[in-house]
Amino acid sequence: MVTNVLRVLWAEPRPANPPARSSRDWALVAVLTVWSVAEAVLRDVLAPLPLVLLAVLAVVAPLLWRRTHPLGAVVVCFGTLTLVDAVRILSGTEGGLLTSISAALVLAYSLFRWGAGREAVIGFGVILVWLAVTNVADPTSLADAVGAYAFFLFSAALGAAIRFHARARIRDIDEAKTREREQIARELHDTVAHHVSGIAIQAQAGRAVAASDPERAVEALVTIENAATQALLEMRSMVGVLRASQDAELAPQPGVADLERLTSGTEARPHVQVTLSGELEDLSPAVGAAIYRLAQESITNARRHARQATRVTVVVAGDAEDVRLTVDDDGAPSTADGGVGGYGLVGMQERTTLLGGTFHAGPTADRGWRVQATLPRTRTGR
Structure with a gap:
């Protein structure tokens, strides 16, 4: 079952026309920056300042490209965080990073909301690697470790749910537009068919009374009849598939x-x-x-x-x-x-x-x- 889910997810295309950066994105970046500065001033035990700044920058900056380049944002963010935690492990550095890096949850959401299926699979693999490394850099209890994984899984699931809801919404709107187009086509068919049928009848009557008229008049009436009949047949063929019934009412629509x-x-x-x-x-x-x-x-x-x-x-x-x-x-x-x-x-x-x-x-x-x-x-x- 897991294999089937991954196969379906891998083939999932990216949503069309993702929105670009907005004022809310800049506001989020500003809030995270203020949060990080305040926390850096108030907290006592922190990792070396260069590592702290690099971790904050790795989380905050990619947020501006989270919709248009979700996989790139995730790779830059969590790849940098993995590198920072690896340096902390190898150097035996004391102190942790700022809690503001928890905003990386937004990137996990964006990955499944705006990324293609294969991007989501690859990006979430990068996130899982970082979670494993950061649990070594900052040892925690089993419950806390499971909670961290649960948070990122929930963020990804929320992004996927919003994505499929938006797709269903777009599909419903397209279906509503299609139904309206079909209704218009039926009305136009009935209206034009009514008038074209009248033309054909008049042309037939003209032929019946034009026996003593010049030959050109008869030829003109024949042309009118043929053209009107052919137009009616072609129109019926063109929009007939739109009808629930095969019988068309040749009557004008309400006005x-x-x-x-x-x-x-x-x-x-x-x-x-x-x-x-x-x-x-x-x-x-x-x-x-x-x-x-x-x-x-x-x-x-x-x-x-x-x-x-x-x-x-x-x-x-x-x-x-x-x-x-x-x-x-x-x-x-x-x-x-x-x-x-x-x-x-x-x-x-x-x-x-x-x-x-x-x-x-x-x-x-x-x-x-x-x-x-x-x-x-x-x-x-x-």
């Missing part, structure tokens, strides 16, 4: 004009009110469907997560360039509404971005939750 549907069945709280204003005619079918779906998802979130909400207002305003959607509720948002644990907002953000718009969701200044989306009248996104 802005259908938002009143969302107010039905609202005798129970919260009550939904829809207000439409401005230029909302001739919207791109994809944009109209997006406005409807964003409003529908926002109302669903309010009913599920807004505590004590009595009212949800949906306002859609259009002008010559954009359509703006604002959905407000007067409830107290729970942690699931708009929090990091939910993926409804991820899908809404993805849908808006794909259509070239902007999206924002968050609590209002006084009470409630607001969703705002601005979309171009015509689909200009990716």
Whole structure:
């Protein structure tokens, strides 16, 4: 079993795009420096000053590269500490090192949080070598020695747990985006298929009544029919794999004009009110469907997560360039509404971005939750 675990760990890739140094890293270095200076002043029995300074530097400096170069940071830190302890053993030096070197636990965490699998295996081997050497340099009881190993094992396990949790989080977000893309593809398919089917029917009718017309008109109608039929077949082939059912409904998707549907069945709280204003005619079918779906998802979130909400207002305003959607509720948002644990907002953000718009969701200044989306009248996104 251990062999299998090591084999899986060895093949583990590094997480993508680890964060670089931040102000918190510099703050940690500053705190450790002050801690080390204070301890050096207050403690009486210490190893020679050059060894103490080298040990502190070996722990503090690599912390700045613990995310981008976790194995290098561990090798520099624990390799130097092993060298310092070896010198202490060979020279018979009295006195110990500063307790601030316990910050090396952060490097063990970072190794399993940000390093590749083989880096984690190699780096932890370096840590185990140092633990064996330092127990000789500073003899301790068996319980203390086991405790030291346990601390580093816990730090490594914590790093691995955070790593896999972050990966699961990213996978869930990607799945939410994929589901939203599939929904958009289905809506676009149904909308375009509806219109293309109409083109094909009109072209067939044109052929039937154009028997006495010039031959070029008949050829043009044949071309229209063939092109429309081929486009429909190709589109069905392209997005057919996205459908749970093989039967496609060739009907337009809901749009802005259908938002009143969302107010039905609202005798129970919260009550939904829809207000439409401005230029909302001739919207791109994809944009109209997006406005409807964003409003529908926002109302669903309010009913599920807004505590004590009595009212949800949906306002859609259009002008010559954009359509703006604002959905407000007067409830107290729970942690699931708009929090990091939910993926409804991820899908809404993805849908808006794909259509070239902007999206924002968050609590209002006084009470409630607001969703705002601005979309171009015509689909200009990716």
